[in-house]
Structures are given as structure tokens and as C-alpha cells.
Amino acid sequence: MTDLLSDLRAVLPDRAVVTDPDLLVSYQRDEADLCAYGLPAVVVRPRTTAEVAAVVRVAAAHGVPVVPQGARTGLAGAANAVGGCVVLSTTAMTEIREIDPVARIAVVQPGVVNSALAGAVAAQGLRYPPDPGSWESSTIGGNVATNAGGMCCVKYGVTSEYVIGLEVVLASGEVLRTGRRTAKGVAGYDLTKLFVGSEGTLGVITEITVALRPAPEESLTLVAVFPSTAAAGAAVAAIASEGLTPSLLELLDQTHLLAIEAYRSMGLPTEAKALLLAAADTGERAGADLARIAAVCEAAGASEVYQATDATEAAALLQARRLAHAAMEKYAADTYPGGRGGLIIDDVAVPRGSLASLLDGVEKVAAEYDVPIGVVGHAGDGNMHPNIVVDRADPACLERGRLAFDAIMELGLGLGGTCTGEHGVGLLKREWLAKEIGPVGVRVHEAIKAALDPAGLLNPGKVL
Amino acid sequence: MTDLLSDLRAVLPDRAVVTDPDLLVSYQRDEADLCAYGLPAVVVRPRTTAEVAAVVRVAAAHGVPVVPQGARTGLAGAANAVGGCVVLSTTAMTEIREIDPVARIAVVQPGVVNSALAGAVAAQGLRYPPDPGSWESSTIGGNVATNAGGMCCVKYGVTSEYVIGLEVVLASGEVLRTGRRTAKGVAGYDLTKLFVGSEGTLGVITEITVALRPAPEESLTLVAVFPSTAAAGAAVAAIASEGLTPSLLELLDQTHLLAIEAYRSMGLPTEAKALLLAAADTGERAGADLARIAAVCEAAGASEVYQATDATEAAALLQARRLAHAAMEKYAADTYPGGRGGLIIDDVAVPRGSLASLLDGVEKVAAEYDVPIGVVGHAGDGNMHPNIVVDRADPACLERGRLAFDAIMELGLGLGGTCTGEHGVGLLKREWLAKEIGPVGVRVHEAIKAALDPAGLLNPGKVL
Known part of the structure; x- marks a missing residue:
């Protein structure tokens, strides 16, 4: 042997x-x-x-x-x-095999870093939109396995919408090709989408064919300052009902504004209860679209609306948003020094019209369980990340944090939402997935897992 | 008993x-x-x-x-x-249960006719884009089961991209709910997309949640007349490489132009070898975008480019395109009278850059097998419908038709294409599906079918 x-x-x-x-x-x-x-x-x-x-x-x-x-x-x-x-x-599988500007596709190995692909296609006047927060380090394979989201999704959708074909090594060691290179195709079951977001439990993705878009146009950006998170949430719903589709619509609450300012001073309005960041990339019409978004924000109660004067200023605003994760980690570390600070990063999505209720509810959860919760996220998608700060060295605090996490999940599902908008199930959300999809959904998941990985050796214990 | x-x-x-x-x-x-x-x-x-x-x-x-x-x-x-x-x-299941303009979703029973849904959401300033040729009679359930396409797909994608949640009766009689009502969601395997396009072989769809878009803007339309199908194909590739995304890009070949004129006289340029129909719906910029498309067509060899002067004229051009199917059926009936005329409607998609080669190849196939083949389709997607005219009463002609059909499938796959861009597999393409996805792909399909329908009682003999 x-x-x-x-x-x-x-x-x-x-x-x-x-x-x-x-x-x-x-x-x-x-x-x-x-x-x-x-x-x-x-x-x-x-x-x-x-x-x-x-x-x-x-x-x-x-x-x-x-x-x-x-x-x-x-x-x-x-x-x-x-x-x-x-x-x-898969991090050594870094080959970009093909970029075809006529078919508007790229073919890559899974270890290609998101920003490397984005840069390579940009050099040919094209765009690969999905932009998870980790885009400068995460791989396309990981993005596909988790169906990663990002800030572009409100207008351009998630990773799944760009994956049109895959090569996958199955549990048997056989190599499966799914999907196509064409703009359309309905040949058989959509195995491509079945593997997207399956978190390595059904096969190992070894090649990815993605659809590309033409290069983006320049965008214009604004910031709206709100006296309450609920007012910001109401503005998001009103933007949608006005028929507007911003290219970006992000929310930062006061906890995040304070944490980011403490992490890197950027002159953010830390007295605000919430800040919306919106952009329009509709060419000649971007100014008019952004003016309509501004008017909606004002009608919803924004105390100030400020349009970035140039691309540099707009980039600085986006940079503040991108620092949210690092800033909250520092906030947790500062709140509970000596390595005790922990951050439970949640991820919940509700129908856009319920965003204000979600934000309201999270504030109540923070008060009820006496844990700081900062909320940041993709407001335009109704996809929020409530970040719960805990003291790992204090079992009672840790327990309160977990109860707050559960209460937020319960709240999101109660509002017609999902337990994960973009981070996935992994180990963190298995019980909540089961609650969301119910016993029939679990049985179908198990049947598909068993059909593709009968011995259960691919990433066992994840998702299910 | x-x-x-x-x-x-x-x-x-x-x-x-x-x-x-x-x-x-x-x-x-x-x-x-x-x-x-x-x-x-x-x-x-x-x-x-x-x-x-x-x-x-x-x-x-x-x-x-x-x-x-x-x-x-x-x-x-x-x-x-x-x-x-x-x-x-499912034609008696015609309830539109909900239209939510903030979440931009609709919830419908499967028997709702496509045009009924489109009309109902339009009344609320929204749009359900998928527009298969049959949209005035086909049902959303059928559209979802076959993942129907249409003329909007070149810019707005196929049915699959709009289906975010399903209710499905499984082979066991259990009721499964998949997906979500939110803009994003990654809770578990993407069962929604697995059922879309599965042609009733995995379950019976009983409720559908679709994503909607804001109402479309008015579009401008042009016609470009080409001296060869290959030149029209080259124009399509050039439009894509220019970074243009028309809202419609359709091709009619001479056989179709003649058939449509015979069916209903519309003053079409029947001397042309191919006609491209293009539209832009980019608001204030539509005129400029259409002018760029016109310039590309002229550079590719168009003998004439004509822009519709108003919406009525544009609608007439689209109407001509929508008559293609009925006109070709009449053409077949006229060619072989007495109920002998048959039409084998094919559906093949290739990467956009290979469209000219596909069109060239189909002409050769028609000559080689001595059967009339008219080509029409969604040029912008590389998705063509070669329609083969046969005499059902003549076994030799029928056999030549079938051989031509096979030759076109072979040609499409050889060009990196798929055996079906939007019509599906059903009974017609089972062998070609097997050829396209290979033995590993077939085994995975069979494993999934067996996992969900172990007794094989749901639409047996279809797809696989």
C-alpha cells in the first residue's frame, strides 16, 4: 500500500x-x-x-x-x-488563455486574479464587471465557486451572469466541459450555473469562459448624507421606483464612517447616520441621471447631497467605501485590544423595498444584544453586511454576538430575503441555508451532491 | 385497483x-x-x-x-x-400574482402568456424583455422550460437571465421552492437555473419569479442591404469589435425576403442577398450609435443603408422579421403543394466572429444536398435559424433534408458553436446534444435526471 x-x-x-x-x-x-x-x-x-x-x-x-x-x-x-x-x-493556474473582442469572451485558468483579468481585458477596450471587495487578490476560480458579487452588481449583475462555460474535474477524476463560447445556448441542463456558487462541493473548476462587455464609460458620483439609516433605505427604494438604475449604490452607516475616519482620515461626514454613494455611467446623460438621484435623496430627507467634481474626487469616495472591511477590523481590534477583537461579518439581502426595515431592525438587534453592529453594503441590491464586533475572550460577549447574528438572519428571512446575498454558505450559514430552503430543498441539494460526489470527498461539510 | x-x-x-x-x-x-x-x-x-x-x-x-x-x-x-x-x-394557470416596481419583480403562474405579462408590467412602467417569436401565444412556463430567446437577447439576454425563483412540483409530488425575491442571492446550489431549460424533465414549474427592468426607451431602427450573406456576417462581427451593442440585430437572407414578400407585400428589397435589421435604444445617443452601425455596415460592403424615419416605419420592418416563420411555412407549402411541403427549422449558434463562415457554409450545404435553405435569425448573437424546405412525400428529398440538417449541426459545432441557441433539444437534437457535451456530459446529465426523477416518468425521452 x-x-x-x-x-x-x-x-x-x-x-x-x-x-x-x-x-x-x-x-x-x-x-x-x-x-x-x-x-x-x-x-x-x-x-x-x-x-x-x-x-x-x-x-x-x-x-x-x-x-x-x-x-x-x-x-x-x-x-x-x-x-x-x-x-x-488553484493559485498556480494563472494563465489567461484567450481574450476575443468579437465574441466578447475570455478563457482563463481559475487562479487568475480578478484585477489581472480586469486589467488584461481593459487593455483591449473590454470590461469584466464583477468586482468583489477582494478583487485585487481574489481569483476568478474563487469568484466563480462562491458566485462573488461586488459594487457593480446593482447595474451589471453578479459573477454568475458572466460565466458561460466551465471545465470541471469531477469527483471521479473525469473532466467535464459545460456551457459554450457563444452568446446564447440551450444545449442540455445548465450545468455551468450549477457549478457556479457550489463552493467546491461538486467539482474542481479548472477553466472558465467568461462573457465580457465593452469598456465602461466614465461615471459621475455623488454622496448623500442622511440623518437616519431608514431615510437612506427609503431613498434606495425611491430610486428604484423612479426607474433609475445607478451603476453603483452603496451605503455606509455611522459606525463605518467613524471607523474609516479613524483608519484613515478622509474628511467623511461622521456626524451623519448614513451615507449613500451613487454613480451613473450613462454617458451624456449621466449628469441628468445623477441629478434625478440627488433629487430623490433630498426628497427622502438627505441633509446634504454632494457631487464629486472630478474623477479623482470620485475615486477617493470609492476608496473610502473599499476601506470599510479593513477599517472595521481595526475598529474591532481597537475596541477589544490584545487580539481580543473579533468581527462577525454578516451578509443578508432583502427585496429593495424592505431595506429600510432591515436597517431599522439591525439597529434594534444591536441594542437588544448590546453589541456594536456597523452596516455597510450594496444598498441598490438590498444586500447589506451587518458587521458585529465581539470580544473573543469574553464568552458572554461572543454568545451575544452569535445571537445577534441569528437575529439578523431571522429578520432578513422574515422580510422575504435570503441568508446570503453574495458571501455564500460555507460553514457559516449551513443551518440558515437549511432554514431558508426547507426540507425539500435540502433533500434536492443532497441528491445532487450524491449524484456528483457519491463518496462525499469534495469539500465535505460545506454548504450542506 | x-x-x-x-x-x-x-x-x-x-x-x-x-x-x-x-x-x-x-x-x-x-x-x-x-x-x-x-x-x-x-x-x-x-x-x-x-x-x-x-x-x-x-x-x-x-x-x-x-x-x-x-x-x-x-x-x-x-x-x-x-x-x-x-x-x-399549464395553460389554465394564468394568474399574475404580483408586480413589485421597487423590487422590480413579477410573480406569475406558468400559463401566463408572454405578451400578457409584458403588457401588465408595461402598464406599471416596467419591462419583461424576453421576446421569443411566439411571444403573443407562448407561456412564461414554456419560455422558462425551454429557456426561450428572441430578438432582445443581443442586448438584454435570454429568459434564464430574468428567472430568479421558481416553485416546482418534483417527480415525488413534493413542492420545491428555489431562488429568491432579492436582487442577489447565493444560498445553496443554483437550482433555479437547473430547472430553466430542462424542458419538463426534472419537474413541473408551477410558479415563476422574474426580474423586470425599467420601461425601454424609444429605439431607432435601420436596415442595411448586403450583396452577400458573408458581408452581412462580417458587418455583425465589426459592430461587436467596435464596442457597439445594438438593442436588436437581425438577419434575413434572400430566401426569406422573397418568402415574406410573397406572403405579404411590404416592398422589401428582394434583390438583396441579405438584410440586416439593427436598432439602438440608447436615448439621446441612439442616433449617434445608429450612425456608427450604419458606417460599419457600409464599410463591410452594404449597398444601401436606410434608417426608418419614424416608429411606424420601424414597426413595419420588425413586423417583416416577425413574419419570417409563417412566410417560410407558406413558401414550403407553395413549393410542394398538396400538404407535401415540410420545414425543418434548425437553430444553431456560433461565436459572433464565425457568423460569416456559418452563413457561407449553409449556402454550400444547400447546394450539396439540393434543398432550399433560408436563413434568418439573431445575427448579433451568432444565432441562426437555417430553415430547410422538404417534400414530405418524397423520401429521397426528406433524406436530403435530414442530411443537410446534420451537415449544418456539424458545421456549427466545428465553428465552436452549439447545436441549439434557443429552441432547445427536445426530440430533435438529442443525438447532437450527446455529440456536443460528450460522454462525461451525458453521464452527468443522466445522474442529475436520476437524482430528481428516479422512475423516469417526467417527460421521458426528451433531452437525453
Whole structure:
């Protein structure tokens, strides 16, 4: 009987097999706080589809789980190792194989970083819209596996809408091709979309064909300052009912404004209870569209509406939004010093018309459970990230944080929402997924998982 | 032992159970010519989800297949009855349950006709874009089951992109809810998209939640006349590489121009080898965008480019395009009188850059097999419908038609295309689907079918 490591070394180049204990530790988990993880037996970093298939076959022969990983920027623990597993990192699969401006598609390996693809297609006058917060480090493979969102979604949609074909190594080690290179196609079941967002539980994605768009036009940006989060929420609903579709519509609450100012002084209006950031990229009409958005914000009670005078100023506003995550981590660390500060990053989406109720409800949850909760997110999609600050060293505080998390999930579902708008299920939301989709939904999920991975070796324990 | 009919009558109102032999005959098939069909044992027309579930349970108890049907306007035989089956027509499920302008969604039963939904949302300043040729008679349920396309797709995408949630009766009779009402959501596997386009083989869709858009802006329309289909194809590729996205980009070849003129005289330029119809709906910029499209067409060799002077004239041009199907049916009937004329309607999509090669190739196929083939379709998507005219009474002609059909499929796949851009697999394309997705793809399809419909009673023999 050969052992796992020898068998992996037999099918992979030396550099692709990592067993150094110090390195193994760094592959244990993604960025989700407070999720379980274990130490992998080995990390492999294949470069080709054939190598991925060989790894999956070897692991299957040994009955060892395979946990696929991208850049580990996920926020739900979906990439967390289970003890003794093979971590299959796709970060060495960085080839951009093709960019076709006529078909408006690109073909990439999964380890290509989002910003690298965005830059490569921009050089050809094209655009790959999906822009998760992690876009400068996260991989397209990870984006596809989690169906990542971002700030563009309010107008341009999520990752799923851009994935038109995949190559996937199945649990059997066989290579499946799904989808197409054409603008349209209905040949058989939509397996492409089934793998998008399946978090590595159904197969390992080894090549991705994405649809591209023409280069974006310049956009104009405004900031609206609100005396309450509910007024900001009402403005978002009114923007939609006016038939407007901004290219960006983000919300920051006062906790975030204070945290960002403390992290990097940018002159944000920290006295505001909420701030909306909106942009229009409709060419000659952007000014008029933005003026309509401004008028709606004022009618909804904005105390100030300010339009960025140039692209530099607009970029600075966006930069403030992009700092939200880092700033809240610092806020948690400052609130509970000595490594005790923890951040439970939640992700909930409700129908746009219920955004004000969600924001109201989160404030009540924070008060009820006596934990600071900052809210930031993609207001135009009704997709909010309530970030709960906890003291990891204080079990009572940690428990209050978890109860607040549950209360927010309950609130979101009660408003006709979903337990995850873009971060995914991973380990963090398994019980909430089951609650959302119900017993029939769970059985269908299990049946599909069993059909594609009968031995249950692909990223076990995630999603389901 | 009770019989099937008694059991169905026990769970349905009288009016919902159709056994009149004359009526049964009318539910045998969709609009695909030359596909097999059988006589159903019974047709049921339930109105509620509970009735659908009851029908599926009764049929399952008797081991009788269930064939779901919408308006039977499909073009691949997916709705064709199998002998002795229960045809489950959703045409009595016509309730529009909700239109929410803030969330920009509508919730409908499957039997709602496409144009009825489009009209209802338009009355609220909204738009449901998918516009298959059959939109005035086909149902949303059928559109979803086949993932229907249309003329809007070049800019607005196919049905799938608008379906965000479903209620589905499974083979077990259980009711599954998939998806969401929110703009974004990644809770679990994308079961919604798995059911879209699955042609009734995985479940019976009983409620659909669709995303809507704001009302469209007025569009401007042009016609470009080409001396060859290849030049028209080259113009389409050039429009894409210029970064232009027309709201409509359709092609009619000379055969279609002649057929439409014969069907209804409209003053079409029947001396042209191909005609492109393009529109822009970019508001104030539509004129400039259309001028750029005109310039591209001229550079690609258009002999004439003509812009519609007003909305009435633009509507007349679109009307000509919409008559293509009926006109070609008449052309086939006139070519082979006495009910002998048949039309094999094909549907192939290639990457936009290969459109000219596809058009060239189809002309060669027509010559080689000595059958008239007219080509019409959604040029901007690379999605063409080569329509093959045959004499049903002449086995040799029929055989040449079938060989031409196969040659076109082979040609499309060879150009990196798909065997069906929008009409689906049904009975017509099963072998070509298998060829396109390969043995691994077929096994995955079979595994999913078996997971969801282990007894194989839902629309058996379709797709796979």
C-alpha cells in the first residue's frame, strides 16, 4: 500500500507538493472569523487540468477529502481545510488563455486574479464587471465557486451572469466541459450555473469562459448624507421606483464612517447616520441621471447631497467605501485590544423595498444584544453586511454576538430575503441555508451532491 | 385497483380532465415538424400547485409518464406527448400574482402568456424583455422550460437571465421552492437555473419569479442591404469589435425576403442577398450609435443603408422579421403543394466572429444536398435559424433534408458553436446534444435526471 504523499508526488512536479508544516498552517482557512478549520495533510498547487484530475484520483483512491482553494479571501469558511485533507490550491493556474473582442469572451485558468483579468481585458477596450471587495487578490476560480458579487452588481449583475462555460474535474477524476463560447445556448441542463456558487462541493473548476462587455464609460458620483439609516433605505427604494438604475449604490452607516475616519482620515461626514454613494455611467446623460438621484435623496430627507467634481474626487469616495472591511477590523481590534477583537461579518439581502426595515431592525438587534453592529453594503441590491464586533475572550460577549447574528438572519428571512446575498454558505450559514430552503430543498441539494460526489470527498461539510 | 382516470378525477375538478378523443389529438405535439409523438391517455388542466402535485402523485402511483405542456409553440418536440401519457397542460394557470416596481419583480403562474405579462408590467412602467417569436401565444412556463430567446437577447439576454425563483412540483409530488425575491442571492446550489431549460424533465414549474427592468426607451431602427450573406456576417462581427451593442440585430437572407414578400407585400428589397435589421435604444445617443452601425455596415460592403424615419416605419420592418416563420411555412407549402411541403427549422449558434463562415457554409450545404435553405435569425448573437424546405412525400428529398440538417449541426459545432441557441433539444437534437457535451456530459446529465426523477416518468425521452 503506497501512501498519499508518494502517490501525489508521482503525479505532480516537486514544487507542486507542499508539506512544510509552517506552510500548511497558512492554508488552513479563509477570512471568515470564528469558523472551524483543520490542518491539511498536504497542499498541492497544480498548474494543469491533468494535474488536478490526477490529484482528485489519488485522493479518491485514498479516501481523503479534497478542499479546493483560491486566494482564501472568502468570508464564509467555504475554503477552510478539514483535518488531514488535501488542500488543492488553484493559485498556480494563472494563465489567461484567450481574450476575443468579437465574441466578447475570455478563457482563463481559475487562479487568475480578478484585477489581472480586469486589467488584461481593459487593455483591449473590454470590461469584466464583477468586482468583489477582494478583487485585487481574489481569483476568478474563487469568484466563480462562491458566485462573488461586488459594487457593480446593482447595474451589471453578479459573477454568475458572466460565466458561460466551465471545465470541471469531477469527483471521479473525469473532466467535464459545460456551457459554450457563444452568446446564447440551450444545449442540455445548465450545468455551468450549477457549478457556479457550489463552493467546491461538486467539482474542481479548472477553466472558465467568461462573457465580457465593452469598456465602461466614465461615471459621475455623488454622496448623500442622511440623518437616519431608514431615510437612506427609503431613498434606495425611491430610486428604484423612479426607474433609475445607478451603476453603483452603496451605503455606509455611522459606525463605518467613524471607523474609516479613524483608519484613515478622509474628511467623511461622521456626524451623519448614513451615507449613500451613487454613480451613473450613462454617458451624456449621466449628469441628468445623477441629478434625478440627488433629487430623490433630498426628497427622502438627505441633509446634504454632494457631487464629486472630478474623477479623482470620485475615486477617493470609492476608496473610502473599499476601506470599510479593513477599517472595521481595526475598529474591532481597537475596541477589544490584545487580539481580543473579533468581527462577525454578516451578509443578508432583502427585496429593495424592505431595506429600510432591515436597517431599522439591525439597529434594534444591536441594542437588544448590546453589541456594536456597523452596516455597510450594496444598498441598490438590498444586500447589506451587518458587521458585529465581539470580544473573543469574553464568552458572554461572543454568545451575544452569535445571537445577534441569528437575529439578523431571522429578520432578513422574515422580510422575504435570503441568508446570503453574495458571501455564500460555507460553514457559516449551513443551518440558515437549511432554514431558508426547507426540507425539500435540502433533500434536492443532497441528491445532487450524491449524484456528483457519491463518496462525499469534495469539500465535505460545506454548504450542506 | 383504481384506474388512472378515476384517480385523476378524484383530485381535480371535472373541467380539468380532458378525455374527448378529438381534443386529445390537439395536445399531441408542438410546432416542430417531423418529430415523433403519441396519443395521450388524458390531458389535465390544473389551476393550482396543489392540483399539479396531485396529478404527479397519481401518475407516479400508476407508473404513467407525465408530459408538461405550455402553448405547444416549441420547435424541438419537447412538448410532444408519448403514447398513453398524462399531458399536464399549464395553460389554465394564468394568474399574475404580483408586480413589485421597487423590487422590480413579477410573480406569475406558468400559463401566463408572454405578451400578457409584458403588457401588465408595461402598464406599471416596467419591462419583461424576453421576446421569443411566439411571444403573443407562448407561456412564461414554456419560455422558462425551454429557456426561450428572441430578438432582445443581443442586448438584454435570454429568459434564464430574468428567472430568479421558481416553485416546482418534483417527480415525488413534493413542492420545491428555489431562488429568491432579492436582487442577489447565493444560498445553496443554483437550482433555479437547473430547472430553466430542462424542458419538463426534472419537474413541473408551477410558479415563476422574474426580474423586470425599467420601461425601454424609444429605439431607432435601420436596415442595411448586403450583396452577400458573408458581408452581412462580417458587418455583425465589426459592430461587436467596435464596442457597439445594438438593442436588436437581425438577419434575413434572400430566401426569406422573397418568402415574406410573397406572403405579404411590404416592398422589401428582394434583390438583396441579405438584410440586416439593427436598432439602438440608447436615448439621446441612439442616433449617434445608429450612425456608427450604419458606417460599419457600409464599410463591410452594404449597398444601401436606410434608417426608418419614424416608429411606424420601424414597426413595419420588425413586423417583416416577425413574419419570417409563417412566410417560410407558406413558401414550403407553395413549393410542394398538396400538404407535401415540410420545414425543418434548425437553430444553431456560433461565436459572433464565425457568423460569416456559418452563413457561407449553409449556402454550400444547400447546394450539396439540393434543398432550399433560408436563413434568418439573431445575427448579433451568432444565432441562426437555417430553415430547410422538404417534400414530405418524397423520401429521397426528406433524406436530403435530414442530411443537410446534420451537415449544418456539424458545421456549427466545428465553428465552436452549439447545436441549439434557443429552441432547445427536445426530440430533435438529442443525438447532437450527446455529440456536443460528450460522454462525461451525458453521464452527468443522466445522474442529475436520476437524482430528481428516479422512475423516469417526467417527460421521458426528451433531452437525453
